[in-house]
Amino acid sequence: MASAGIEKVRDWILGRHPERTELAEDVRLLDSRLVDSLSFVELVYVIEDASGAEIDFDSIDLEDFQTVAAIERAFFARGES
Amino acid sequence: MPATTLERIASFLPERSVRIEELGERLGLRRAELGVFRKFYGLNTLRFDPDLDLFDLLRPAAREALAALPAGRRVDYLVFAHTTQAVAPADVDVAQVLREDLGLADTEAFGLSHQACVSSLGAIDVAAELLRAEGTEGAYALMVTGERAFSPVVQLIPNTSIMADASSACLVTLDGDGDVVHAFVTRTLGEYAEWLRLSPEENHEFGELYGSRLAEVILAAVAEAGLTFDDIDLVIPHNVNMLAWRQTIKALDAAPEKFFLDNIGRLSHCFASDVFLNYTTLREAGRLVDGGRYVLVSVGLGATFGAMVITHRGGGGDHG
Numbered sequence: 515m516a517s518a519g520i521e522k523v524r525d526w527i528l529g530r531h532p533e534r535t536e537l538a539e540d541v542r543l544l545d546s547r548l549v550d551s552l553s554f555v556e557l558v559y560v561i562e563d564a565s566g567a568e569i570d571f572d573s574i575d576l577e578d579f580q581t582v583a584a585i586e587r588a589f590f591a592r593g594e595s
Numbered sequence: 596m597p598a599t600t601l602e603r604i605a606s607f608l609p610e611r612s613v614r615i616e617e618l619g620e621r622l623g624l625r626r627a628e629l630g631v632f633r634k635f636y637g638l639n640t641l642r643f644d645p646d647l648d649l650f651d652l653l654r655p656a657a658r659e660a661l662a663a664l665p666a667g668r669r670v671d672y673l674v675f676a677h678t679t680q681a682v683a684p685a686d687v688d689v690a691q692v693l694r695e696d697l698g699l700a701d702t703e704a705f706g707l708s709h710q711a712c713v714s715s716l717g718a719i720d721v722a723a724e725l726l727r728a729e730g731t732e733g734a735y736a737l738m739v740t741g742e743r744a745f746s747p748v749v750q751l752i753p754n755t756s757i758m759a760d761a762s763s764a765c766l767v768t769l770d771g772d773g774d775v776v777h778a779f780v781t782r783t784l785g786e787y788a789e790w791l792r793l794s795p796e797e798n799h800e801f802g803e804l805y806g807s808r809l810a811e812v813i814l815a816a817v818a819e820a821g822l823t824f825d826d827i828d829l830v831i832p833h834n835v836n837m838l839a840w841r842q843t844i845k846a847l848d849a850a851p852e853k854f855f856l857d858n859i860g861r862l863s864h865c866f867a868s869d870v871f872l873n874y875t876t877l878r879e880a881g882r883l884v885d886g887g888r889y890v891l892v893s894v895g896l897g898a899t900f901g902a903m904v905i906t907h908r909g910g911g912g913d914h915g
Contacts, residue, residue, distance in 0.1 A: 545845075550802055551838055552754050552795070554635055558627040571630030 520586040522564040526557070527582075539583040549579070565589045599723035601905065602735070602773035603663035606763040606868065606875040607655040609644035615757055615863075618643070622751045632757060637837030637856075641759035641863035643744060649683060650696060652762045653741040657697055660764035664735055672725055672736040673697070673704040676718035678711045678866040678895065679749050682742045693739060702737075711790075711895025712833055713781060715740045715763070715867035716903050720779045722767050736767045740867040752791065752896070754798070756835045756864040763871030772908065777820035779903045782812050787898040801898065806842025809900050813847065813890055816902035824849065826888050827904075831877065833869040833893040834859045855882075869893060885909035 524537050527548055543549045549557050557579065562568055569589070578588035615638050619629050632638045653675075664670065675690040683689050694704035710717045715738060722736035730736075741762025744750035750758045766773075787793060787801050817824055830853055832840060837859055844851050858873050865872055870891040877883050884907065891903040 547803065550799065551635065552799055552802060555625075555628050555631050555754070558631060562627070569627070569630065571634055574634065576634055 517586070517590045519564040519566075519590045520582060523557075523560055523585055524582055526560045537582060539586070540581050542580055543582070544576075544580055554579075561585060561589050597727060597769035599719065599776035600768055600771035600773040601719070601776065602766040602768055602771050603660045604763070604765045604774075604871050604874050604878075605656045605659035606761060606872040607652065607659075607741070608862070608872070609642045609647050609652065609760050611642060611644040611647075612640050613643050614640050618750070618757060622747050622757065624751070632836075635838060636756070637859050638757055638863050639860040641757060641861075642865075643760055645743075645745070647743065647760065649689070649741070649743055650692065652743060652760060653689075653693060653739055654696060656741065656762040656764040657693065657737065657739045660739075660766045661697060661737055663766050669731065669734055670699050670702045670737050671730045671734040672722050673699055673702045674718040674722050674736065674738045675704070675706040676714040676738055676740045676867050677706060677708045677742050678714060679742055680708050682745075697737075699737075709897070710781065710783070710899040710901065711897050712864075712867050712869070713893045713895040713899045713901035715765075715871065716779060716891060716893060716901045717781065717899075719765060719767055719776070719903070723769065723776070726767070726769050730769070734768070738765045738767060740764070740871065742866050748791075752864075755839075759863040759865045761862065761865035761868040761872050763868040763875075765871060774905045774907050777822075777904045777906065778816045779901070780812055780816040780819055781899055781901040782808065782815075783897065783899045784808070785897075787896070790896045805839055805894070806844075806846040809839075809843045809892070809894060810846035812900040813843075813892055813902045816890060816904050820888075820904035822888060822904065827853065827890055828884065828887040829877070829882070830854045830890045830892055831870050831873045832856070832891075834862060834864045834873070835894065836864070839894075867893070867895075883907045883909065 528537055578584050616629050673694050690704040690706045694702055707714050707718045718738045743760050744758040855873055887907045889905050894900050
């Protein structure tokens, strides 16, 4: 089951795209421009706020932001049972 | 019609290299923004020397290119191409100072800037047209670029790039032994003339169309040269960021290895100098082959998309 944190991230993305009602976890966010260069910084802050941890840019990869599933794996999976 | 030929291309970089994180405070960039510039846009280091005088930046590249001028030949035109309209105090005419500095007493010198970072490619086109229209027999023109990221206002293009110091120069003539220019195409979208004062909606719109419009201009230049994109050996681009080029490569449905992007992380976007800087990097690495077809590409705020198709000729004495 998805964590509350990743749901916050999903809600933020959907909130920017009123034409969409759902967002599958494997949709390519960057390639489809659901997240573009202008909103990427905001996405970083949304993830940090939802996960409660600062993102370490030295240890992450662009692929970590490509889908909701990737974001969940990279920033929300640790420490959860 | 006599062909435009590029007889010698030179570039110069200040030695001082900084990581983009060192510019965070100066540019007012937060940690996450710097992280995004590094991870998303592919920026890493750049050359930046606030203590270097503008003319000390311009002189080495200009002199190196000018050194290829054959004995007894004259330079009819010196064109200083720049992105930022004011690169020096109002009482300093950079083109005139440079002309005197280079000892080009009989040369007509002027600046060009209205195509922003495409101004250098545009200046080559203008210089060649002048040579064709009214140049003396066998005359040359010298195009010089170079400007410093002298203020945070010109150094940071929000959500796009961090500008860096560099200079370049190109000695141009007609029907010479150098690289042959086959085509030069530009498209200017005047609705984005407000540069950094575009609304968020306009910025978003510009970001949306950037890759596809740039792809169109590249293909138009290639077609005007009588070629297809498959004939092109390498695209030699501006260093704006990796994202813009990923979009463009996708729009072209092209192989990423056909685009020289190695200098984006090393040198970042150096105003109108990038394509010449990248050209010299490739030449020094032995990656420009005799007879190879290349596209020099840049985009300027304002917004102008430009592409120039050339054939490299490595056999001439001026080409190393």
